[in-house]
Amino acid sequence: MEALMRVTDTLKSFREARLSGLRPPQEFFDVTRVSRPADMNQATSRISYNTRYFSGNYLLIVALLAVYAVLTNWLLLISLVFLVGGFAAINRFAPDATQFGEHTITQKHLYTGLFVIGIPMFWIAGPFGTFFWLIGASGVLILGHASLLEPGVESDYANIQDQV
Incomplete structure (x- = not known):
């Protein structure tokens, strides 16, 4: 929840700092001021x-x-969603090690699997x-x-x- 608040605050400050300087479309697309420079x-x-x-x-x-x-x-979009979503899911649902039979799966193992699949997907997406x-x-x-x-x-x- 704290990370969401930080993202919201960052977006709000970005909007106030940069997007407050937006000029109206009438001024931006003023065709009467268009001319070839000398x-x-x-x-x-x-x-x-x-x-x-x-x-x-x-x-x-x-x-x-x-x-x-x-x-x-589409491949770039899918690979970005896979990497970002996988990273968020690992952080949220697997903070502790999990035991499967004789094997212990840690966050390190999950991140390794995510990157072994996600990075080549991202690379192929161009x-x-x-x-x-x-x-x-x-x-x-x-x-x-x-x-x-x-x-x-x-x-x-x-x-x-x-x-x-």
């Missing part, structure tokens, strides 16, 4: 400003792409391909959006606030 310097300054300004939105995009990647790779797809898809979407969207009027005043 040169690389302008693109770089747009990317620099927009990645800070829309950081909550971009984090949400990465999270949604990660969920999509796991849900479309987590590295999914991870690199996530990096590529996120990079293309975020850098594309950040470079094409002109900063708003508030960006002109950001330097003044930093100097004060």
Whole structure:
């Protein structure tokens, strides 16, 4: 129960810290501010400003792409559920050694069995391909959006606030 409370507190603090900075969809998808940057310097300054300004939105995009990647790779989803579920089940239902006939089965034996089955399953699922797809898809979407969207009027005043 204490671990559940820690996870809940962590999620709550994460939501307050990062997701409180979410910009409204009308501002994030404002097509009137979309334009091609004149040169690389302008693109770089747009990317620099927009990645800070829309950081909550971009984090949400990465999270949604990660969920999509796991849900479309069934073997990866099954292996993750098997490993995480097995780990949780061993911790919850087998904290003490169990006697089966002449054999004593400890948590160490159960973890060994879990990893002997789970790690090859996870490896076959191709987590590295999914991870690199996530990096590529996120990079293309975020850098594309950040470079094409002109900063708003508030960006002109950001330097003044930093100097004060």
